[in-house]
Amino acid sequence: MSLNPADDRFAALLRSKLGDGVLRPVGERYLEEPRGRFSGRVGLLALPRNTDEVAELVKLSAQAQVPIVPYGGGTGLVGGQVMSAGPAPLVISLERMTAIRSVFPTENVLVAEAGAVLQDVQTAAEAVDRLFPLSLAAQGSCRIGGNLSTNAGGVNVLRYGNARDLCLGLEAVLPSGEIWHGLSRLRKDNTGYDLRNLLIGAEGTLGIITAASLKLFPRPAGVGTAVFQVASPEAAIDLLALARDKVGEGVSTFELIHRQGLDFLTEVLPDVRQPFASPPEWSVLIELGLADGQSPFAALEELFVRAEELGQVQDGVIAQSEAQRADLWTVRERIPEANRLIGSVSSHDISIPISRIPDFICEGRELIAGLGPFRINCFGHLGDGNLHYNVFPPKGQHRSEFDDQRGAIKQTVHDLVYAFDGSVSAEHGVGRLKTNDLERYGDPAKLGAMRAIKLALDPQGIMNPGAVLKG
Amino acid sequence: MSLNPADDRFAALLRSKLGDGVLRPVGERYLEEPRGRFSGRVGLLALPRNTDEVAELVKLSAQAQVPIVPYGGGTGLVGGQVMSAGPAPLVISLERMTAIRSVFPTENVLVAEAGAVLQDVQTAAEAVDRLFPLSLAAQGSCRIGGNLSTNAGGVNVLRYGNARDLCLGLEAVLPSGEIWHGLSRLRKDNTGYDLRNLLIGAEGTLGIITAASLKLFPRPAGVGTAVFQVASPEAAIDLLALARDKVGEGVSTFELIHRQGLDFLTEVLPDVRQPFASPPEWSVLIELGLADGQSPFAALEELFVRAEELGQVQDGVIAQSEAQRADLWTVRERIPEANRLIGSVSSHDISIPISRIPDFICEGRELIAGLGPFRINCFGHLGDGNLHYNVFPPKGQHRSEFDDQRGAIKQTVHDLVYAFDGSVSAEHGVGRLKTNDLERYGDPAKLGAMRAIKLALDPQGIMNPGAVLKG
Known part of the structure; x- marks a missing residue:
């Protein structure tokens, strides 16, 4: 499916339908990501104020076949938030939709808009003597919609689960522009397929999460x-x-x-x-x-x-x-x-069945030693089997001296992870960084099902093209 | 899509490919369900011994466009396990695939085949001093594949979650006959769309679960x-x-x-x-x-x-x-x-946001009183907001005297549930009993997405036709 750039003509169309308040100049930060591996293309930036505006933006993009990049806090580490190839996209940032819509302390439920900063969600829970346990380094700037779209992890997963486990319901705009009103506060609801968990972790490729009902816990x-x-x-x-x-x-x-x-x-x-x-x-x-x-x-x-x-x-x-x-x-x-x-040559966000972690660490050390005198910092969420496995240059040397070895290191680590029944993306997601890994290590039947689902829900391929699944 | 019955010619084809051991005479119990609302049509019954045989059966059914009913313990209460209209199906019962394939006490993981009886899974966990917390009335005969396909609930959901929350990975045969090897033991794995949760709760309409890796807990x-x-x-x-x-x-x-x-x-x-x-x-x-x-x-x-x-x-x-x-x-x-x-006139498996339950109970009592001198037994999993709300005839009278009021009672209760942001199927599923309710109360955008996903994964509509989504 051929897509069209978000150009001046499209901007004029959006202004005519949505007024002047929604489009903004595309600042540098929307074209960058924290690790500097990907840079985005300049298209248009929209900052919708409510779900209806998000739906209108998606509908118009679908009609014009313009690609969309949904944007949360921009803290993702795998390039899911910057489209670096193809026609320049419409970036839809949720940063003006930050309301805590409602809090139900008796039910241990809070409903937040997707643009709410994670720390603000935590604070709103504390205000009613409850805990919202999702906790990670970027919590001062990441947004809950992004946390859900990437199924974020962090330091409390062992007890409380991933972002997925903390969500009861979603409101989302599907690639057709339809709004799914799914802000359930129910703990049990067996009426139909689990669309919530399909959108969670889809990294913006199946729709845009606009609000979520979230589980709170006793502090x-x-x-x-x-x-x-x-x-x-x-x-x-x-x-x-x-x-x-x-x-x-x-x-x-x-x-x-x-x-x-x-x-x-x-x-x-x-x-x-x-x-x-x-x-x-x-x-x-x-x-x-x-x-x-x-x-x-x-x-x-x-x-x-x-x-x-x-x-x-x-x-x-x-x-x-x-x-x-x-x-x-x-x-x-x-x-x-x-x-x-210090600057790593190669960083890995991996998970391994917990009983096999000791052997993995031993074998990894030997294999990396075979590639050169690298230093390994292996640390992280052991309780979840999720390790950050980062490989560094020898002391006194710079990462840039080992650029040509990065590929070999990455493949060595990822092959070993695969041999240990592990995952090469434990909590960061696939984004654009790991689409090749997904094809290399992913189960073919699952990949086929993923492609079929993507085509069914987003037949034009406008939602975050190139993320998760290669175009 | 027109489907063909599982007739003698198809039986001959299955025997020629799979040998004589797999097909069995269709006993009465495969054509009945506990509440006696639906009765199945006589087609063929296959009892595969392993996942490859399940895959072969599905592949041949797909080629011949023969409908399939996946069969667990037969304890479901909404008719998901009996196809009462359309061409006579191939019933694939998992009852011979009962192995506990492996147990990992250190990881708190157990891998069971779909036909394992729930109680046997609990016992296997106890044998290594662990708890598998799914617990419900039918545990002596229901099978774990059915529990997952219906996202079963029970009495421990408050603490441990639904069947969905107790599953780390699946092996399943997709409607194409492809096997998805997804028996992950990982707590964190963000590589692609959440196919696991899509199959869980799909009631056999998107594939057949053949094995699952399950979470165990300290006792x-x-x-x-x-x-x-x-x-x-x-x-x-x-x-x-x-x-x-x-x-x-x-x-x-x-x-x-x-x-x-x-x-x-x-x-x-x-x-x-x-x-x-x-x-x-x-x-x-x-x-x-x-x-x-x-x-x-x-x-x-x-x-x-x-x-x-x-x-x-x-x-x-x-x-x-x-x-x-x-x-x-x-x-x-x-x-x-x-x-x-006693015999109820109408039974309901509902959930309500927990803080609204007292008002729901009051309003329900008044509305039902307006319909007649019925007795209401409202009980159940309050901690999850899940009530069993059953309406009975006055003392000394029989349910059959009120057959003509069943529809009005059901609609009154379900309309009230809907008005209270609740669900008309908390833990039992949609099956064939509640497909009309799903259309009446379901979100149109979600229903559209469900239909698109069904068509994408099962284009011929062979998997449990008529369940969840109307044909």
Whole structure:
């Protein structure tokens, strides 16, 4: 299907139908993405104020066969938000649709427009003494519509699930321009196919999410945080099982940290206060959120004592104040920043069945060593089996010296992930960065079904062309 | 698309390709369903032994344009498992594919074939000290493939979610006969559209689930059960909030019971031991499952004391032994049996946003009273907003005397549900019973998308024709 650019004539059409208030000059930020791998083409930028305007924009684009890029906070890491080839698109940014439409504390439900910034959703939940648990580094600027479109993950997935698991209903504009009014607040509704989960994670290729009803949770009465030094990744996995035996769903966060990340902090962010005098090979950040009458501090102490008896942990720091808690989190949260300052040759957002992670780490280390003297920082959401596996140049050398090896590293890591029944996109999505990987590693029957669904719902191919599925 | 019957010629073709072992005589039970509303047509019955045989059967049916009815345990309540119009179908029953293929205790994952009986899946989880929490009345005969195809609910949804929430991956045969190998054990995998959730709840109209990887959970160290008399449905909802404030996710079950159900037990099942000498207007069955070191009995006692201070509860029984626990559960579990013995004029499986349930109950009572002197038994999974709302004849009269009012009652209840933003199929599905309701109450944009997806994945319309979407 041939598409037409969002040009001056199309702009005039949009103005004639929607007035002057919706189109804006296309600022640089709409043409860039955080990793600098893709740059967008200058088309038109629309900032609709409500769902009807989104629907009108989509309808007119469908009639004119103009491609659309739905735009959230622009924080995605796989290029889903910038169309770098083909006719210049209409970028539809949801940034003016930021309302928290309603809150139902008794039902643990909040309805937000797609442009609401994640942190504002969290704050609105806190205002009624509830928790909206989606939490990730970009929460100050990413928007909930983007979080849902990419099925975002973050540090609380272990307990509360991905963005998908936190959504009860959607309002969305389908590629035809029709509005789906699906803002259900129901926990159970078996009336027909699961369109909600089809749009979640479709990265804007099947429609534009305009609002969502979201699940809230009771706020844990007490929260406790610790960093434990563990003997190995195996020991970390055993420790997680022990913790869940002791406090059940109370384990909110379980993050693996490798010495390499701590060394990077020492190297480029020396102000970050580290928990141990000498950085351990492996450690975990663990957070418990417990209900009324239970002491997270005591639970962490008991856990440490028992885990030490079992040889799982060697040393540990349990936060005794909010300030200490913040310090422990700072270590985990600033590792990605240290990574960026060092500059990786290749970064991977992978997941592996959790019992196979230790073997994966060993084999990965050997294979990468075979390619050169690279440094590996392997860290992340161990509780979910999701690791960030980033490969860096040797100390004193720059990533640019290894540009020609990036492809080999990526393929080595991804092939290994595939051999371990893992995923090459655990939480970031496919975007435009991983469309080849999807074709290489994806199941052919599933890919065929995906293509059939895309063609059925978006026969002209106007919704975010080139993302997820190659054009 | 015109379809052909599964006749002798087709049987001969199947035998020539698959041998003699797969086809069986069509027993009565494949042509009936529990409520006796639909009866199937006699076509052919195939009992494949493995996924390749399922794929071969589907491929041959697609070539011959023969309709297929996928068959699990046959316990569905909406006629999804019997095709009562059109050419006689090929029934493909998964009952010979019952293997628990593998168990990964460290990962909290179990892989079962679709024909595994739900109770056998629960038992396999227990054998490795884990919990598979899907639990419902038919668990001794329903099969996990059917549970997933209908997105079954049950008594533990409040804590653990629907069948959908308990599934990590699927193996399925698509309508083309292709096998999708999607038995992921990953908690996070953002590679492409969510085909898993599309097949879950599609009631066999988009493919045949042949195996599933399922989530297991730590078994709560201690379980406590109580029945509390509550002042009203409002008080029950407040009590639930109080309980969740106290024990967080520890609340596994929260079931509303109305006096009508207890009166029915007294009337037709007098051996059932009831918790209160005089049946209260409203009561709730509450179950807590707590981790190591916490006492569910003490937690229930504390909850009762606090709730009594707040005026939410008037009386209560906390089980002090396994035998007492079983007695309390028996009351809840035998109410559906009492309902069947009394014989309802019309039964409804509905969900309502939880904060609106008290008003719904009041308005429903008034509207039904306007139709006649009916008795209403409204009970069920209050914690999920899912009520079974069943309307019975006056005492001493038989349901058959009110056949001509069934339509009016059904429409009155469903219209009210719709006005309260609820669902007319909370956990049972659409099947063939509610296709008209889906068209009447469904969102037109969603229905359009559903039809497009069905046509894209099953262009010949061979998969369970007439279920979910009208032919």
